Amino acid sequence: MEMLSKTKCLRCNGEMVSFGVEKIQLGQTGWLLGVLPNLISGALEVEIYICKSCGKIEFYYTEEENDIAQVTCPNCGRMHDLDFPKCPFCNYRY
Numbered sequence: 001m002e003m004l005s006k007t008k009c010l011r012c013n014g015e016m017v018s019f020g021v022e023k024i025q026l027g028q029t030g031w032l033l034g035v036l037p038n039l040i041s042g043a044l045e046v047e048i049y050i051c052k053s054c055g056k057i058e059f060y061y062t063e064e065e066n067d068i069a070q071v072t073c074p075n076c077g078r079m080h081d082l083d084f085p086k087c088p089f090c091n092y093r094y
Contacts, residue, residue, distance in 0.1 A: 014053030
């Protein structure tokens with residue numbers, strides 16, 4: 001399988017320039033709950049490239065970093081999110 005280059009436009013084969021990394025908000029605003037569903041849905045982090053020749057915009061998914069603090073379980077020694085009330089691997093209660 002041939003790997004596509006982020007520096008060549010898929011439409012005109014022109015040069016693509018990086019516009020940076022942005023977060024695209026997921027979800028939608030509703031009449032009843034307002035912006036709450038939009039806030040709960042989170043965001044998708046993408047890298048944006050723009051073609052200098054034809055203006056085409058390409059979005060590439062980037063790996064998001066986990067913003068939740070991690071803790072090591074004293075029972076099994078595995079890392080997991082701090083917001084769990086017990087270890088998801090061995091069920092050790094804190």
